[in-house]
Amino acid sequence: MRTVRVLGVDPGLTRCGVGIVDGAPGRPCSLVDVAVITSDPGQDITDRLLNLERELTVLIDKHRPESVAVERVFSQHNVGSVIGTAQASAVAILAAARFGLPLYTYTPSEVKAAVTGSGQADKKQMTTMVTRLLRLDTPPRPADAADALALAICHVWRGGTKQKLENALRKAISNDR
Amino acid sequence: MRTVRVLGVDPGLTRCGVGIVDGAPGRPCSLVDVAVITSDPGQDITDRLLNLERELTVLIDKHRPESVAVERVFSQHNVGSVIGTAQASAVAILAAARFGLPLYTYTPSEVKAAVTGSGQADKKQMTTMVTRLLRLDTPPRPADAADALALAICHVWRGGTKQKLENALRKAISNDR
Numbered sequence: 001m002r003t004v005r006v007l008g009v010d011p012g013l014t015r016c017g018v019g020i021v022d023g024a025p026g027r028p029c030s031l032v033d034v035a036v037i038t039s040d041p042g043q044d045i046t047d048r049l050l051n052l053e054r055e056l057t058v059l060i061d062k063h064r065p066e067s068v069a070v071e072r073v074f075s076q077h078n079v080g081s082v083i084g085t086a087q088a089s090a091v092a093i094l095a096a097a098r099f100g101l102p103l104y105t106y107t108p109s110e111v112k113a114a115v116t117g118s119g120q121a122d123k124k125q126m127t128t129m130v131t132r133l134l135r136l137d138t139p140p141r142p143a144d145a146a147d148a149l150a151l152a153i154c155h156v157w158r159g160g161t162k163q164k165l166e167n168a169l170r171k172a173i174s175n176d177r
Numbered sequence: 178m179r180t181v182r183v184l185g186v187d188p189g190l191t192r193c194g195v196g197i198v199d200g201a202p203g204r205p206c207s208l209v210d211v212a213v214i215t216s217d218p219g220q221d222i223t224d225r226l227l228n229l230e231r232e233l234t235v236l237i238d239k240h241r242p243e244s245v246a247v248e249r250v251f252s253q254h255n256v257g258s259v260i261g262t263a264q265a266s267a268v269a270i271l272a273a274a275r276f277g278l279p280l281y282t283y284t285p286s287e288v289k290a291a292v293t294g295s296g297q298a299d300k301k302q303m304t305t306m307v308t309r310l311l312r313l314d315t316p317p318r319p320a321d322a323a324d325a326l327a328l329a330i331c332h333v334w335r336g337g338t339k340q341k342l343e344n345a346l347r348k349a350i351s352n353d354r
Binding site: 045046049050053073074075082083084085086087088089090091093094096097103105 | 222223226227230250251252259260261262263264265266267268270271273274280282
């Protein structure tokens, strides 16, 4: 099985987690890099979005992943942060598009299920599993970093199967109209 | 008083209103262009965001506004559409930044108050006033188009005063830390 490099993004405007792993479906993954891109809520929104775009671009350019996995934003998210989360996800999606990288989105439960076996796992359990799966000496901190790594691991293991199904379904629906 | 050209954006992923007007504070504005950029909710999110970015870029490039006014997204917005609205606003903010244009945000009540005198005005009243203020023969349709024009008019008349105050305040606060 060929090894792939995936960049995972846990979107956020104040703290955006980015995790890059190498791996193949059903085999252990290895950590390439992990970062949290931060911005100050008191800063101008333009500067915050530009900063996030710039930092994400640097990481993509440095590590050249084959695909990007971004957490899917839901309105059930914390209402106070959903706007920043949605804006950050748009920046991540456009950054991936500029490098011509395929983009995949996963819900938090899908990521939890892939990494811990349960869609209801809590943050502590997620961090424990990410630390174990990547054979790290210490847990990645803060939680945004662990979540971004979990997204990347989730995508490596699911190997894009889900997105292929979704694309086929979308095509079938639009042909049907 | 010098005439300025402002591009207003009523952000949305399915329908994004864009209105461009010329005017000066306290004087009538005139319509330059108005458009609604649409995308299909069944389409891939990357394609939707890229399409919006491309269309906005074409309009900015064609009309060369001096500034861009975007509606500020609130979590009180319709929860079903707040994510698309937030993502579209991020695309608009980055598009303005790429042209080096100053960006201003206004709440819906600020726009309503500027255009109708009341922060509680309804859609019908807004459309009526935008039609009157721009001396149009027929009301701009759909509502997203009227809202985008109202944003642009709001910014022309407020002449960036509000943002200057906010910037000064932000500076004062950050110096104080």
